[in-house]
Amino acid sequence: MGPDEDDVSPSLDACDACGRALELTGDGDGALLAVVADSSANHVSEPQRDGQRMVLACSRECMGTICEKLRRRPFISDEMWAGKIVRAVREHHSEGRSLRELEAVTGLEAWQAEAGMRWIKRGWGPFGPADGPGGSADGSST
Numbered sequence: 001m002g003p004d005e006d007d008v009s010p011s012l013d014a015c016d017a018c019g020r021a022l023e024l025t026g027d028g029d030g031a032l033l034a035v036v037a038d039s040s041a042n043h044v045s046e047p048q049r050d051g052q053r054m055v056l057a058c059s060r061e062c063m064g065t066i067c068e069k070l071r072r073r074p075f076i077s078d079e080m081w082a083g084k085i086v087r088a089v090r091e092h093h094s095e096g097r098s099l100r101e102l103e104a105v106t107g108l109e110a111w112q113a114e115a116g117m118r119w120i121k122r123g124w125g126p127f128g129p130a131d132g133p134g135g136s137a138d139g140s141s142t
């Protein structure tokens with residue numbers, strides 16, 4: 001038997017635009033990282049990082065594509081607050097939480113928590129938590 005080498009690729013990441021695998025090693029061939037504002041991005045554990053998305057691209061071209069896409073997507077505070085609520089609820093899914101408790105846990109003001117709840121009830125608005133079919137054929141205005 002050969003040495004028990006891990007055949008799993010060592011933390012390869014993919015370009016967020018074209019999906020090309022990127023090597024994040026020191027001599028990587030120019031993977032680009034950027035942090036962009038995105039109200040649908042909620043950090044797993046650090047609330048102060050909510051609303052910021054770390055993006056990874058293989059080239060400046062792909063980075064441009066990603067930024068262009070995110071620029072067309074409005075930053076919606078309600079959505080970010082909704083994400084905070086969902087995260088807080090998930091952490092205690094078996095117990096349930098009152099709105100007041102959620103405010104304490106998420107650090108949101110009452111009106112923010114309510115706006116977030118409304119956002120969730122509305123079914124996450126036109127964008128949704130995940131990438132849906134997004135069939136809104138907007139007349140390409142220049």
Ligand SMILES: [Zn+2]
Nearest residue numbers: 015018058062
């Ligand atoms: Zn790419």
